[in-house]
Amino acid sequence: MHYGFVIPGASPREFAELGHEAEEAGWDGIFVPDGVPGTDPWVVLAAIAMRTERIRIGTMLTPVSRRRPWKLASETATLDHLSNGRVILPVGLGAIEAGFTQFGEQTDRKVRAELLDEGLEIITGIWSQKEFHYEGKHYHAHTTRPIWNALSLQQPRIPIWVTGAWPPHMKSMRRALRYDGLLPNSMDGRETTPDTIRAIKQFVVEQRSASTPYDIVMEGETPGNDISRARAIVQPFAEAGATWWLESMWWENVTVDMIRQRICQGPPRVD
Numbered sequence: 001m002h003y004g005f006v007i008p009g010a011s012p013r014e015f016a017e018l019g020h021e022a023e024e025a026g027w028d029g030i031f032v033p034d035g036v037p038g039t040d041p042w043v044v045l046a047a048i049a050m051r052t053e054r055i056r057i058g059t060m061l062t063p064v065s066r067r068r069p070w071k072l073a074s075e076t077a078t079l080d081h082l083s084n085g086r087v088i089l090p091v092g093l094g095a096i097e098a099g100f101t102q103f104g105e106q107t108d109r110k111v112r113a114e115l116l117d118e119g120l121e122i123i124t125g126i127w128s129q130k131e132f133h134y135e136g137k138h139y140h141a142h143t144t145r146p147i148w149n150a151l152s153l154q155q156p157r158i159p160i161w162v163t164g165a166w167p168p169h170m171k172s173m174r175r176a177l178r179y180d181g182l183l184p185n186s187m188d189g190r191e192t193t194p195d196t197i198r199a200i201k202q203f204v205v206e207q208r209s210a211s212t213p214y215d216i217v218m219e220g221e222t223p224g225n226d227i228s229r230a231r232a233i234v235q236p237f238a239e240a241g242a243t244w245w246l247e248s249m250w251w252e253n254v255t256v257d258m259i260r261q262r263i264c265q266g267p268p269r270v271d
Contacts, residue, residue, distance in 0.1 A: 161180065197242050
């Protein structure tokens with residue numbers, strides 16, 4: 001089990017400081033929001049990359065439908081080189097309330113799913129260091145030579161975690177299985193439990209053809225001042241098959257001091 005921390009909000013300099021403190025406290029990953037409007041995630045992740053050496057970095061999460069995929073491919077590849085191969089790219093449809101309507105972004109779920117699929121095809125194509133031609137419903141992309149400066153440092157690619165609808169919506173889950181990790185998204189309003197993770201793990205084993213490592217990511221909250229209680233929360237998810245625990249403090253009135261305190265208390269390790 002790996003342990004990441006999602007910083008819900010801070011100033012650009014505070015993001016960098018908190019990333020450094022998270023590495024010092026033993027966390028394995030630090031993740032930042034990708035909302036509109038808001039602090040640009042790639043700028044603050046670059047700052048975090050320069051203040052850290054080990055910790056994985058990424059967004060939580062990037063709605064591909066509102067980003068040009070060729071620009072996203074360049075941003076992530078650049079950050080991958082800057083961080084010496086520590087980037088993870090979590091993606092999904094995104095939450096409508098996070099600026100979609102206010103700024104005229106696409107809100108139709110089906111269209112956003114199409115843009116996500118096409119965007120990921122283009123991003124991985126650009127990362128591949130090969131000549132690339134893509135003709136889709138929404139995007140058309142052509143390169144006549146390898147894009148050397150867009151090659152990701154990690155090979156065969158930067159790990160991509162994809163939101164998957166559960167109970168299984170097959171199109172959504174098949175999309176997630178094509179990549180490197182799954183962010184479970186409850187479609188029936190029920191809480192994600194260890195039994196949910198166990199069922200997802202079984203689904204992955206049965207449906208995924210690739211033999212490469214695959215992450216199942218659980219997001220939640222544990223009390224940093226009670227390590228026994230924190231471990232008791234996380235242990236069943238680890239045993240059920242989750243490979244990452246992302247500590248998240250999506251509170252309305254959370255402060256940087258609260259975030260820093262929880263970061264410095266360290267991850268709820270059970271291994």
